[in-house]
Amino acid sequence: MTASPPSEALVVLFGATAGALGAKLGSDERELILLVWQVVDLHSKKVGTLHKCLVKADNLELADPCQEVTGLTPEGLSKAEPLDRVLLQFSQLVSNDLKTLGKSSYTFCTDGQLLIRQVIHPEASKKNLLLSDCFYSFYDLRKEFHESCPNSAPVKDQTIQSMAEYIGYGIDETEEDFGVWQVKAMVAIIFSMFPGSCVANHLFTAPETVKYNYETGPCSKSETVDRETVIRARGLPWQSSDQDIARFFKGLNIAKGGVALCLNAQGRRNGEALVRFVNSEQRDLALERHKHHMGSRYIEVYKATGEEFLKIAGGTSNEVAQFLSKENQVIIRMRGLPFTATPEDVLGFLGPECPVTGEKEGLLFVKYPDGRPTGDAFVLFACEEFAQNALKKHKEILGKRYIELFRSTAAEVQQVLNRYMSTPLIPTLPTPIIPVIPPPYTIAAGSARDCVRLRGLPYTAGIDDILEFMGDATGDIKPHGVHMVLNQQGRLSGDAFIQMKSSDRAYLVAQKCHKKMMKDRYVEVFQCSGEEMNFVLMGGTLNRSGLSPPPCKLPCLSPPGYAAFQTAAAVIPADATLYQSQALLPQTRTQQASAAAAAAAAAAVASPAVAYYPTQAAQLYMNYTAYYPSPPVSPTTVGYIAAPQAAVAAAASASHTPMLTQPGALVRMQGLPYNAGMKEILSFFQGYQYVPDDYNGLIQLNDQARSVLQAPKDWVCL
Structure with missing residues (x-):
């Protein structure tokens, strides 16, 4: 029939x-x-x-x-x-x-x-x-x-x-x-x-x-995508492929090459995908699958735009277009390849049981703009059987390195190539917009338990909801004392900290509001100290077993001899983005005090103005901070670590390279590859603040396998 x-x-x-x-x-x-x-x-x-x-x-x-x-x-x-x-x-x-x-x-x-x-x-x-x-x-x-x-x-x-x-x-x-x-x-x-x-x-x-199968294919940035045909799926398992997403939307017609997995700043999947359907009717049906399950996880489905889809899935490279021109191929991504790996090495690694489509033509190596390999490659297979055989080689050894293999998509190929070919090796901060520096609001850290922690907040709760939840106790909150905690994806985590005027007020609030309902959820309220609050805002965790320090406070980042570094005055990252680059150079404490006094005097004379926070600069901090509060009410603090003068002097005496006279953070790198050069070290520290044009900070020790990085600026610990 x-x-x-x-x-x-x-x-x-x-x-x-x-x-x-x-x-x-x-x-x-x-x-x-x-x-x-x-x-x-x-x-x-x-x-x-x-x-x-x-x-x-x-x-x-x-x-x-x-x-x-x-x-x-x-x-x-x-x-x-x-x-x-x-x-x-x-x-x-x-x-x-x-x-x-x-x-x-x-x-x-x-x-x-x-x-x-x-x-x-x-x-x-x-x-x-x-x-x-x-x-x-x-x-x-x-x-x-x-x-x-x-x-x-x-x-x-x-x-x-x-x-x-x-x-x-x-x-x-x-x-x-x-x-x-x-x-x-x-x-x-x-x-x-x-x-x-x-x-x-x-x-x-x-x-x-109803389409039998999902069809893969490339997407050009010049293509027109109807904004009424795209959705954003959130909460996907990181190992899910485009076929898994197509199966989640089984019964609906997805456009050819219409699944685009999103990547984070490190090039890894972030659990989101943009899906393009053949028409708006199919998109509306897809929205009805909001919070349906993929395995044990529920998937959130929201509207998206054609511009968002093209930003993720669109490409302009002729090399990528030629690679993806073979339709209905299974794409596998290989990661961790030796930099010296050739197409013959990859084909030999895969073996005859999983033949590559077109042999060398079915391989696409990812490279930096200067032609250096990144260690990533994409491989085409003609059928699911060959792809499954290739995936069985996950973490097998090629040369002296183990290779990761996992499913990929045409959109991921475009994203990875676009990112590596267009992003500079060392990103720079954008030019500040506002010349006037608003006075930062510091968060007092002490043992006094004059703060409360709210846990289990609805994810849609805002400042107004918290103030309404506090009721009469709102008048006892310090100015700028509400701190919303965000997770690594920049969304509300369900936690918040509130600074009260006294420990007694904090105790009363914790007793009165504990397990009180906000919307359809009960909220737990605990009394805590400013020190505990700062630990969480800086990325640490606060639980029954005590405090777990944030990544920037872990002593394992430096050898034991540097564990006693003193922390200088804190600078708020949202405000720090307003400073010129010279403002972040290390200064003596007298210079810091003079600069702070001058900034405060200038702000007092200037007329009140709404501060503008450059989006790109703020994003730089967000990428490297585990937890951070919302900028309008409570920007978090970042510590600048100053290296001990004795350590700097010892490193200078052991090196034939002239040392910078200005103080800075001293980081010793152990276990470097013998062929590691300046570019590899700078790439390793990408995202931290240092002068990219000043290479005097790289000090080669007598041991050729070890080097010391003397940062021209105080090192930002995020």
Whole structure:
């Protein structure tokens, strides 16, 4: 049996799930529990037997509205057959009815698209069931009816009841079986579209289709992408591929090359993806899968724009376009290759059991703008079997290095190549906008327990929500004393710190507001000290076992001899972005005090102004800070570590290279490769503040495998 238009027969299909019905069918991820169908001969206007079949779900619990409308019970469903057997039974019964009517092919006709796209295909995919070809083509009765009757209600507002009323088909009050009247009404609506009826002639000739597989392909930056066809999926497993995402959206038609996995600043996947669909209707259906599950994780689905998709998936490189021109290939990314690796080395590593498409032409090595290899490469395979064989070589040795292999996408190829070919080796801070430096608000660190910690806040909670939650205690909050804690992705973590005017006030707030409700969540409130608050704001953790210091405070970053470095006056990163680069040079304490006094005097004379924080500069700090508060109310602090003069003198005496006279942070690097050069060291410290043009800071010790980096500026510990 095959489904091929124009159809000789229609199978009118109606179904229900254990959850929402009607316009929300399938939006709650509940399983199918009911199928009702009937075969219709379009030419002779004859019909087959009407069949109703219950489906046993894995979870027999029924939503109250479903149980009330359908009249079904968990006890009745427990006696039914599971979905795989019901589909076999369905196929046999339809085949018998077609033989009786003298027909050989058919196409489904459903009330809208939800049953096929949002229920049957997703559930079959999760249960690893192989659907027959007939489920990949169907007619949407609402669209067909509106095309036949343009004066009827819009397609999105159509229902079986409204279409039946339009043709004068009444509701059968005596019919108690849910789904039976719906199928009979759909059959009557179909017959009304043929000659001799009260409605204009209409033929079923253009069925809706469901794509069998996701098609890969390149995307050009010059391509036009409709902003109403793109969504952003968030919360994806980091190891998920484009095929996994396509499977999550099974039943919906994704555009060719329409899955773009997003990468973070380090070139690794961040758990987000942009997905482009063939039209806005498919995109709207995708939005209904918000918080559906991929394995044990729920996936958030939001609207996105075509510009965002092109920024991630678009490319201009002819080399990449040629590499991706071979369609429907499986892409594998290799990471950690030796810098001296050749195409022959990679082909030999993969072996004959996983042949590369086009051999050398199926390899794409990623390089820096100056031609140096990055250690990454992309490989094309003709089928899934070859790709699986290649993935089995994950962490096997090539030369003296183990190689990582994982699935990739065409969009990831574009992103990686765009990033390495366009990003400078040493990023520079943008030019400041505001010449006037606002006075920084420092966070007092002490043992006095005059702060409170709020844990378990709703992720949508803002400053106003916290102030409302505090109630009368709001008046006891210090100015700029509310500190929202963000996670590594820059989103609210559900934690906040509040500085109170005294320890007594903090104690009273903790007693009064602990486990008080905010929106639909209860919030835990604990009394803490300013020191504990600073530890968390700087990236540490505060739990029952005590304080875990932030990465910038860990002593393992320097040898034991440097563990007693003194921390200079703190500078707020959001304010630090307003300083000229000279403002971040190391100064003596007298110079620091003079500069601070001059800045305070200038700010006092100047008229009040709203500070502007350059976006790119702020992002520089965000990339390297584990936790940081929201800039408008409580910018965090960053410590500048000054190297002991004795350590500087000792390093100078051991080196033949002239030392800089100005003080700075002294970092000793042990275990460097013998062939490591200046570029490799500067690349290793990319993102930290140092003068990129001053190479006198690199001091080669007598031991050629070790070097000391004398930073021309105080080292920023983030």
